[in-house]
Amino acid sequence: MDTLRLLGRKIVRARELGPLVGLVVMLSIFQAINPLFFTPNEMTGLTTIAASVGIVGVGVTFLMIAGEFDLSVGAMYALTPIVMGKLLTTFGWNEWLSFAAAMLLAVAIGFLNGLVTLRLGIPSFITTLGTLFIVNGMNLLLTSGQQVEYYGTSTLFPILGGQLGSSPFYAALIWMVVITAVFWFVLERTRYGNWTFAAGGRGGIARAVGVPVTRVKNINFCITAALAGFAGCTEFGYLGSVSSGQGTQMELYAIVVAVVGGTSLFGITGTIIGTFIGALLLGTLETGLVLIGAPGSLYTSLIGLILIIAVIINVRLDRLYTLRMRRAPK
Amino acid sequence: MSDAVTPATASSAASAVAAQAPVIELRDVCKDYGNTRVLYDVNLSIMPGEVVGLVGDNGAGKSTLLKIITGYHLPSAGAVYLAGRPVRFSSPAEARAVGIETVYQDLAIINELSLWRNFFMGKELRRNLGPLRMLDIPRMRQICNEELSKLGLTRFRSPDEPAASLSGGERQSVAITRAMYFGARLLLLDEPTAALSVRETRNVLASIDTARGQGLGIVYIDHNMAHVHPVADRVVLIEHGRVAATLKRGDVSVAELSDLVARTHPGQVQ
């Protein structure tokens, strides 16, 4: 009974509870207005959107916790499948090699982000903003404005984005769940995760106790770029085509799902599960609004509203919690 | 945790101190930056269980001296001895590895993280789960619990709480306890009580006493004489790159000490 109470306390104190409640409320509202919510097509739409932004979001969250930003994820989301598609179609490479090469490129760009930020001391916000523009230009150059398509036989494409049997769910959802689980484990249950938390601290506290902060941040930059590229490849697997405009504004949506999920913009505090929930929230919102026939422009405005509300709630909770702890000696 | 050493242990500690080598000793240490010499023939030794206050105005060479002790710089001349044996630290990591730890006033603890995460930061305990090595959280929580309970903190409830739930002084104590737990031999405390209230200060001083009782050497750096004087066994004044004075606590009052630093009243100089 005591462990149950402890568990209950833990759940209620968790940062993820807020967005989870928000998700449940939103689902209830949409379902109440239009009971067609839990239908296969709706689930497909919801989970596809959630998976794309969720995978990118996990990478962004992991980096934000370590105290850095990556604004180039939207461009990476397009570049990686574009490179993969070009290698596959124009150069006739094997699809697995194309995929590996494209992912390697993503990691390399992430590494460059880290290098410029940490070696040259430029704020990651700026570095990755530059990368965003550079990679966007690369995308336009590589595609010359046309779509990159591949509809031939493939074993890789179904793995990346194919349908799961005859269910309304697609492979991207599995990937999102797996990636969430993996990174939750790394963050919360490994030494590297502890170091990631510490790297987000200011002033070199972590360094003072021997945490290899620079190395951790470098690795996290690579991870973020790789996850963004991978997410783009799952969409490539799903649609069979990719254009240079894909993933536009993804960097903003990724930050939104991270922050709504409970991750702080200032580092250290963050939750991978929260990002997962945030992604589901976004998918629910977008498809739900279409379902009830609301005007399309409402979606963007609502996202902004939800973001602000979520941040206000999180900040107040943090303050209240700390205050309450301070005020009450045992 | 007691706040006074009993007479019996005091005398045995004293004789033990007399028989032991200093925790750290600097002999004729000089430091040049390019063509400029910033430290001249510094001789300093710290015995186990001793608190040495290090004072001096900014630019006097204090920070350079500290950087040599903690392994950021190598001396340009002279030598550093650790427990009687000469050492050359090629990096701060090396100094840390042999037990030289610095506790900064505001850089010791990450407030948002839980106490156990803070306590074991950089020295996490791990166990195997099949092919994976994961954090041994139950054990870390338990040890953190034990160590912090010894401190008698009033606000401490669980090692899962964020460090922010403790007061400033308590966090300092945690940092000191952490250093001790991981085998520090020399503790450098940088203005540990600067931003603390009187009651909070007492917490920190209690931790310092515990450390002292365990035979650690302690360097206490501060501008404020009122902080240094009651704690330090000896006060070393650094001025213009030299050891200008070494005073035992009993030989000088707080006011005289302040004057000495401000150079308005020379007083007794060794």
Added chain:
Amino acid sequence: MWTSITMRGRAAIAGVIVATLLASTIGVEKQTAHASAPTIYVIGYETQNPFWQAEKRGAEQAGKDFGVNVIYQAPAVASTAGMEQLARAAIAAKPQGLAIDYTDRGMEKVTLDALQAGISVVLYNNNRFENTGAPGSATTNPLITGLAYSGQNEHNSGAVLARAFLTYLKAGAKVLIMNPFPQAFVLTLRYQGLQRVLAPAGIKTTLIPGGADEGNNMSLIGAYLQAHPDTAGVIGLGDPAANPAATYIMRHHLKVPVAAFDVDSEALHLIQAGALTVALNQQPWLQSYHAVQNLAFKIKYGLTPVNVDTGTLIVDKSNVGNLVNVIQSGRG
């Protein structure tokens, strides 16, 4: 806030929420208001562009005229992926009709799913099935290629415009072409249509990419014209390129003819002023209007949807007067 509520209070709130969710699934129907009027979803390419705003208006007017409930949805950032997601969500709403802008094969699955769900589907604006048999055909599935289409033939429109523009060019002339949406395949089709006529006529063309922002495009075009003063003509593959080109030329009193692919109210003024020499009007308002009409007639009366070519009308100063009223009333 949250932490100031007691444990029991929090449990109570959680319970209320769960109860709401359960209750709603048991069947609290609210969606009966429009049960009588059929619902049609129209999925567009984007929301900002005046062209697409005209498409939205056309669809909505048709809804009023034919007594059907029209819901227009478009992604904030133009993309096939965005449209696909919205179309999928639309299917979940179980409408009676769905109008799809079939840009490429990425839309194939969702279109087939809509048909499978028993929804009537028509295509509009994007005719991906011209030149069937050409490489990269967007689908070979007869279920889709057989669907009714209302809109313009892109490739053909390029050729038509090029023929009209040739009368203003000398042999061997150099022409600048700007593509404001490099990722939009239809504009590439237009470009190919242009080339089909211009290349054999000995016209040399240079293609530069632009963006959705007219101000930016004007700077790019201006820079190009200054660097290449021997440019004899400018063609914009879409409004955001052609309009600033014409404006720039007018301001600098250059004698360079400009051709445009779409006519909005801004283009209208430019034609009247003589800055925009010749334009093609594909009548976007009419495209979506006909799409909705097709669906409405099928749903209500069981009629089969028909193909509608909304026009390859060449507009220049001589006949622009007719167009003025149409566009200014929002039916461009």
